[in-house]
Amino acid sequence: MRPKSRMRPRSLAVRLVLGAGLWIAAALAAGGYLLSALFTDSVERGFDSRLNVMIEAFVAVSEVGPGNTLRLTQTPPSSRFRQPFSGWYWQIADANGPVLRSRSLWDQALETRDAGTAGGGEGTAPFEITGPGRRTIRVLQRTISLPGSDQTYIYTIAGDIAAMDADIAAFNAALSWSLAALGLVLVIAVFVQVRYGLRPLARIEAALGAIRSGSAHRLEGEFPSEINPLATEINALLEQNAAVLKRARTHVGNLAHALKTPLAVLGNEAARAEGPLAETAARQAAVMQRHVDHHLSRARTAAARNVLGARTEVMPAAESLLRTLERIHAERRLDIALDIGSGAAFGGERQDLEEMLGNLMDNACKWAKAEVRVGAAVKDGLLRLCVEDDGPGLAEEAREAVLNPGERLDESVPGAGLGLAIVRDIADLYGGAITLEDSDLGGLRATLTLPAASAAASGPSGAKGA
Template structure:
């Protein structure tokens, strides 16, 4: 935009300068002809004026040529004007006269409505056939030219200028476009490299970059490495915290078991609650660190297949059949351990309640998301039970092994990844869980 604006302003400036130059030359020619005509004037004894033959110019001889001269007597001796042949039977009446540098500049209308540019001058000649030597006769010498010629010259220049600047503008815009495209190639490569890291296809920015971009690539690599180190340290601290908390809880639980009684039962119950809460919040802390790590990706179907294989062995005595379905290309934007924990909880829960069939399917969703659906043919849940299930520590059947934290942990992990968990009734007749997670397209 600034380039076009600069060209437009430059065009107006050049056009104005050219017009000024042409008008100056035009005025100089008119004044030159006026001075030549005055020099060729030859006064007679009575003060009358005639032009010597040396003031002959074909322009003033051709009728309505656009170049004219006129000599007009002034004062008390005013009479008929002498005119050039080119005026034929017309005379010129100047208007809007302005005096500049000793001559008068005017405008006027000539033959065939020509717009004339006029220069004139008053000249007095002595009368020699009278006794007084102070008697003079005044004349107005006038030279005029059709300004259409000037305007045509300016118009030709403006047309040439317009085409030249148009071609120059197109060339400049094209050059700028090419320069920007070429100049942004390293940034596009950098963007593609960052996308590969985000999608888990690379760990760092690889490749050579120009000197101007190389420091940015170096800083980004350092930032990615620092982020990974921070997450690794956080996981170490979480692991240490789990160890430090679980060991005293185990000691307290063992001491309570060694001294049966109401107090021991209360201690054992509270220790169990503390363990569940510790497990829950430690899992959330670990996942929060994992989510902030750039470049994690996990193939979905291999994880589901591995979990199905393990759960078939665990529930072999009950003969639970686990059917899986999904596209091999599905990728979860996150860590394998988190996907295993979420899907494993859902599949294990389905196997515990199923009569004999569990169905697991995975599919892509709009908005770079994927959905994993786990359903069973168990007894299912009522609307009231569906509203209660998923709360931390909420168990609907104490006879089934578990802590009551599975669905709560799944929901928390899914939310940390920007996903969701919804519960309902399966097409198999039992319970169904739908897990939505971010995907890598």
């Protein structure tokens, strides 16, 4: 069964999403810092402009009276300047110190900084200090020369920046949440885009799963131009693998015919002749025939065992063998029962399955008294085939010996002694195993463990990739 597609460490999807996420975070952080700085500068400029308007208003209502005395023709309308330590203050000072100041200052004075000669109304840049009540205030000063006076005056306006800081903090909070939400949306969009962009790779994975399960023989469907060369190369590799397998099978078959015919001639000639030499020749010809069959079987299986898409359903093969063995042992009237689980399939060639299962079933039929049972089931990716009979069984110490080529413990039963050895050799080539143990029927149980074929996967959709 094909594993579910998911985000895995070291995957392309993870790399792309993480990379995009880092760039998005960096870009949003830089943008957020710039926006916050611009907003802070705008708020401070607005605050300073307000302070400057107030200074101009105080200058407009200032006049120098008799005795070079400075006075205001109008009282500032804002009540904040009359409330002690309200955070808003004004002060007019000359070289000797404060001349006039707001009631909010009470008995304190604001710091003044030298702005140089400012007959044209020049002043210092806005600055912040700790004012009355330990509040941070922003101060704007201008040095003014009034008509009718030969001295200059320093006009100072100060305002509490708590409200300005609160506005900046509220903006920064809203900006942070907004950028975080935007970042999340962008990461989700990147994730969706990456998943959509990599979908053709998932289709290739599904197609390869279909090939391994035997439901397809090549990658089908149309793929994006970036993926299409990969699909083409995979199909070429599959075709080359199939061609190599076909040539190997052809060579094995040719070798089999080239060896079996001379051996059959030698065996027939030795059988017709008499004497010790003829018997020796017949015996050695039979040994050579067994070895040829054994090693040709191994060579054929070794050539076919790694073929992608090899899949053989157990039930049709078992039913075919059952019909053959019922005809061979018809006179014994054996009860051969099949118990094949649904979906039981071998991950290999049918010829190999029939040779292994056929040898086990034939061996059971030779030794059975009346009953033979054949079962098959798939568990944890392995196919378990059990063949048991109600015959005399086999001693535990002799079970390993019968798996060796040419080993026969009872010459009265026909055979060459290669059946179980061939079964073990083919099973080994597929990474499987065979075990012999006592059967509940009273005879021998042979359990063959082989790789199960993957569940038939649906091929890739024919939709065109993006």
